[in-house]
Amino acid sequence: MSSEEVDMKEVQRELSKVIDPEIGVPIMEMNLIDKLDIQGGSVDISYHATTPYCPPIFALKISQDMKSSVEKVKGVKSVKVTVSGHYLADAVNRQVNKPAAAPAQPQAPQ
Numbered sequence: 001m002s003s004e005e006v007d008m009k010e011v012q013r014e015l016s017k018v019i020d021p022e023i024g025v026p027i028m029e030m031n032l033i034d035k036l037d038i039q040g041g042s043v044d045i046s047y048h049a050t051t052p053y054c055p056p057i058f059a060l061k062i063s064q065d066m067k068s069s070v071e072k073v074k075g076v077k078s079v080k081v082t083v084s085g086h087y088l089a090d091a092v093n094r095q096v097n098k099p100a101a102a103p104a105q106p107q108a109p110q
Contacts, residue, residue, distance in 0.1 A: 006038045006075040014069040020050065022058050027066070034084070041077030043070050049086035056088045063096040 015036075016028040027033065027047065035046040045066055049059055063081045070079045081096050083089050 006041060006043065006073060008036070008038060010073045011036065011038065011043060011070055011076075014073055015045075015066060018062060018065045018069055020058070021061055022055065023050065027062060041075050043073075043076055043079045044082075045070065045079065046082045046084065048084050049089070052085055052087050054086060056086075056092065059083055059086050059088065059092050060095060063092055067096055 012028065015033065016026050018027045019025065020027055020030065020032075023030070030050065032047045032050065033045065034048055035044065037044040047062075047066070063083055067079045067081045070076060081093075083092050086092060
């Protein structure tokens with residue numbers, strides 16, 4: 001494995017640390033992950049919500065926790081997390097995957 005390859009087992013270890021805040025059980029134990037794809041340094045995670053009406057704040061937290069956990073893995077350059085089966089899935093997906101704001105560029109004095 002080259003130094004730039006992402007280790008699937010390490011990604012899975014990080015995901016196993018993500019806990020559903022309402023139920024208190026790791027998402028990996030609940031088999032919520034539908035797809036885990038690694039291409040180069042890009043990780044694409046698709047999962048389903050425990051219920052369609054899971055409180056939106058919990059669905060967002062799970063998605064954000066998944067993203068931030070996997071971003072720590074060596075070689076990971078980007079992470080996309082997609083939830084399905086939730087009544088606000090589109091809004092959660094937009095929020096968790098929105099690009100980070102670019103740092104402000106200093107202006108030269110006039």
